[in-house]
Amino acid sequence: MARSADRFAYDTSWGPRFVDGRTEFRLWAPSAPQIDLAIGDTAGKASEFWPMERDDEGWWRATTDRVKPGEAYGFRLDSGLIVPDPASRRQFGDVHGLSLLVDPKAYTWQSADWTGRPWEETVFYELHTGTFTPDGSFAGIEEKLDYLKETGITAIELLPVAQFGGRRGWGYDGVLLYCPHEAYGGAEGLKRLIDAAHQRGLMVFLDVVYNHFGPDGNYLGAYAPEFFHEEIHTPWGAAIAYDAQPVRDFMIDNALYWLEEYRIDGLRLDAIDSIEDTTDTPLVKELAARVRAHFPDRHVHITSEDDRNISWHIERDGGRPILVSGEWNDDFHHTAHVLATHEEEGYYADYSRRSVAQMAKALATGFVFQGEHSDYRGRNVGVSSAHLPPTAFVNFLQNHDQIGNRAFGDRLADLASRRVVECLQAILMLAPQIPLIFMGEEYGDTHPFCFFTDFDGELGEAVREGRRAEFKKFAAFHDEDARQLIPDPNAVSTFEASKLDWSMVTRPTYRRRLAIVRGLLEKRQRLIVPLLTGPLPEHGGEYHVSDETLAFVVAWHLRDGAVLHLFANLDDEPWAIPSNVVTGDLSCGDLLHAHPKGADEILRTRVLPGPSVVFRLESQKLIAGKGS
Known part of the structure; x- marks a missing residue:
């Protein structure tokens, strides 16, 4: 870690390191016969190559003053393939091009004394950078910060921004996990956004993905097959080899990097149930403990998504989270959705539209499934959560998954009565659990949020057909002609249709909904939050x-x-x-x-x-x- 009064950097184990006026470049490739440092020209093309030296642990290194900040570099494999740095902080072009050397301490922070906000004050606003505003950038979000603060939001949560293949996507297919996507404004744009948010008293959370890499631009397997366990399968391919220390360090350093170098206030760990860790200490346990130890003087928070309804990671000590601050509670969402829409297909089959017992149980004691049998999953699910405080759970009526994983990206406002939705919103925002709303929900946006990508060729076709095949089990899509109506994830029109329509806020019906939400959140901060501090x-x-x-x-x-x-x-x-x-x-x-x-x-x-x-x-x- 390097820190001055207003400049911050985190010394990662992967990626370039500045040493005495020169730069040390590093790459872990234990079975590679040869690795060369590739130095790029002004056009971003590799024009010069320096042999790198390998140590006994599989690290290749080269130290030189030939690459200055802002200049391009990469690595040449013995096959001749030139690849970017997997810990790249910035790219010359897309995920297939060379990386750019970045001086992490070049940015001067205006909010360097920011120490965050207590967990109980959190009101999440989940947003996708590319569709939140017309220009789809970090700068566009910055222009909306005052609006979010006036609404009563205390924390914006960004869907993953690590660079992925193409320019359009949800972000869960990231391959350069240290690199904010250039399509959104890159490293400089993200730091300016976070700085501006902190100056307004707003926290910024980032969604991070440690269970897989995306399919386009992931070159790790080409030079470090040891990064993966080919014999262990996940929904996205081979499992990440977390029993290898360099691999483990890559991910834990990534979390600390975002929190230190970008002053991020918290992380949302995506689908931790899909992290296949073969060690005795789960990655999440070590990562969260390292975060807690590293930031004793800042409010830094971690949330998690987990299908298993486990609780060891969200336990408390004297009212304070030991590891993870809050678990996304899908159970609350599912029972609320079924009560509002009467849908009972897919995973909603475990939730009854004629009973509110599940919702009441989730509100009072945490999970719905606390060891009971799930017919949908064919097994007992969960553990007791009644001993945990309500602030151990993040509740929501909508999020990117629950909207975007529907065939047409329908929002709840299009599926349920206005009166029921407004009642559920009041429950969400005044109950003592941590509330999360999805962008546009505060005024009742009815535009879809669809699943979209930017792949072409065979990969694009596979994603398109795979998306449609997912819905075969639903009655409305048994017929192939019906499935052809599902929006093509790779079409620009699917992405454009998913953007918020900010003109709706000026119309009476939506302005009324926004006023209701603002009133609820004002009451929450003034009357309920003070009762959530300390041991409950x-x-x-x-x-x-x-x-x-x-x-x-x-x-x-x-x-x-x-x-x-x-x-x-x-x-x-x-x-x-x-x-x-x-x-x-x-x-x-x-x-x-x-x-x-x-x-x-x-x-x-x-x-x-x-x-x-x-x-x-x-x-x-x-x-x-x-x-x-």
Whole structure:
């Protein structure tokens, strides 16, 4: 690590290193018979080659002053193939071209004293850089920071920005994991965006992918086959060999690099259930521990996506996360989606549209599946999570996957009634879990967010047909002609159709939705966040579910004896709240929120209209017994 008052760099184990006015270039290729340093000319073509020396651990090195910052370099294999640096910080062109030498300390930070924000203050806004604004750049996001702050967002979360093949894509096919994509504005553009966000009090999180590399431009196997375990298969090919120390260092250094050199506030670890680690210490455990140790004086957070409903990585010590701050809770999304849309195909088959017990359980105790049998997966799933505080979970109604992995990229606003969606939004934003919203959700954008790539040739055809084949199991796409209507991921029109339409914000209906969201987030920061600090009671959530309608009550025991109550009815029919649900009357503290207006008449009538939600905040226990 190198740090001055306003300049930051992280000394990675891979990639160039500045030494006494010269640069040491390094590449791990233990079985390669020869590696040459390729030096590029002003056109980005390799014009000069220097032999590199190999040590006993498989590292090839060459130290020279022939390459200056901004100039091109790469590596020539014994086959004659010239490849970029896998730890490239910047590319001359695409993923197939030479890398550019970057001085990481060239950028002067205006927000060098920024130390982040506490985890409980987090309100995520997930966005895709290429479709968030018309120009699809980091600079475009920067222009929207004031809008996001005024909305009540405290953390923007970028879909992966590491350079991938082509100029259009979600980012999960990255191959140069240290290199912000030039299509978005490169390293300089990303640092300016983060700097501007910090000056406004906004955190920036980055989605990172450590379970696979993309199919276009990944040359690691050509010179370091030891980087992969060909005998271990994943959905994306051979598993990454995390039992090899240089490989492990490559990924852990990558996390520390983003957090130190770019001042990123947190990382979202994509699909950690797909990381095939054969060592005794899971990569996530070591990575998170290294992050915690490296940044003792900053608020730095890690979130994770995991299909297994595990909890060891999100455990607490005195209220503080030991490793990972929060787990993306797909269970909450799935039960909310099924209740709102009545869809029950695919993985939604595990969630019942006629029962809110699963939603209430997720809100009160974390996961829905805590060891129960999943019919869809054909096995028992999960462990108990009721002892964890609600802030150990990140809840959402939509995200890039849950929208973009639909055939036509439909948003919830197009699939469910406005009243139900607004009730679910209130639950999302006022419940004590960490909320995440997807770009455009705050005003009810109805444009699709489709799956898109920028591949051609055989790879492009394979992605196109593979995408359509994924939907064969759904009733609407049994017919081949129906599958042909699914947008082509490689078509520019699919990408363009996925961009936000910012003119919608000026229209009355969408302006109203935005005002509701802003009001909810203002209440959250002012009234709920102060009750989420420090240790929270174990098993602090209780719930009761109606036997007749889609209605339920949840109570969360928070800091200093405060209790947050939620009364929800997602049915069209009213719910007469039975006397055994509550003690005494329903005047439990102060009214926090009622939607629609007048729903709080339950104080007088004991009837909750539908669809509606009511939040109240007090210090008395509400629910007689735990739900089941």
